[in-house]
Amino acid sequence: MATVDFKQANETYAANFGDSGKLSIPPSKHLVVVTCMDARLKPEEFLGLNLGEAHIIRNAGGLAKEALRSIIISQRLLGTRDILVIHHSDCGMLTFTDEQLRSKVISAHPGNAAVSEAISSLQFGPFPNLDASVKDDVTFLKDHPLVLKEGNITGWVYEVETGKIRAVA
Numbered sequence: 001m002a003t004v005d006f007k008q009a010n011e012t013y014a015a016n017f018g019d020s021g022k023l024s025i026p027p028s029k030h031l032v033v034v035t036c037m038d039a040r041l042k043p044e045e046f047l048g049l050n051l052g053e054a055h056i057i058r059n060a061g062g063l064a065k066e067a068l069r070s071i072i073i074s075q076r077l078l079g080t081r082d083i084l085v086i087h088h089s090d091c092g093m094l095t096f097t098d099e100q101l102r103s104k105v106i107s108a109h110p111g112n113a114a115v116s117e118a119i120s121s122l123q124f125g126p127f128p129n130l131d132a133s134v135k136d137d138v139t140f141l142k143d144h145p146l147v148l149k150e151g152n153i154t155g156w157v158y159e160v161e162t163g164k165i166r167a168v169a
Contacts, residue, residue: 023052026078030151031055032071034137035086036062036093040160043086047165055080061093062086063125064137072146081151085137086165088158093126093133101126130157131168138169 031054035043043049043056055074057067064085074080102119109115127133134155141153155169
């Protein structure tokens with residue numbers, strides 16, 4: 001287990017929690033942010049968002065297809081409309097292919113048919129071009145019949161080197 005003292009950190013957090021427990025469930029800015037799970041990203045901070053203002057959906061690469069279930073719940077049950085898709089520079093998803101990762105997992109479990117079978121059908125969603133991946137995700141969401149059309153769907157790249165975002169789609 002990680003060496004961070006989560007219990008003590010939580011005690012400190014709870015001591016300064018204030019009225020945060022009274023926030024409404026729907027986000028006040030009616031906003032969904034789909035971004036990467038990369039530990040270097042703090043989307044609430046680089047977007048200037050406060051607790052309770054947006055749903056932040058994170059996964060490897062910030063992929064819209066993986067976030068779809070959460071987006072539908074957020075829009076249909078919790079009133080969000082606008083969606084920001086944010087990928088980032090120096091993303092690990094730019095560094096491998098599905099086949100390379102499958103091979104690595106199978107090699108770590110030689111002769112294990114269950115692992116080989118389980119990994120064979122997984123799609124990890126790596127991408128070779130950062131800007132194209134953002135555009136593809138925005139198009140996917142705009143074209144999907146279950147994503148509401150009332151809001152804006154835009155795509156961005158966060159530059160981990162500078163902390164700045166730039167519009168892509």
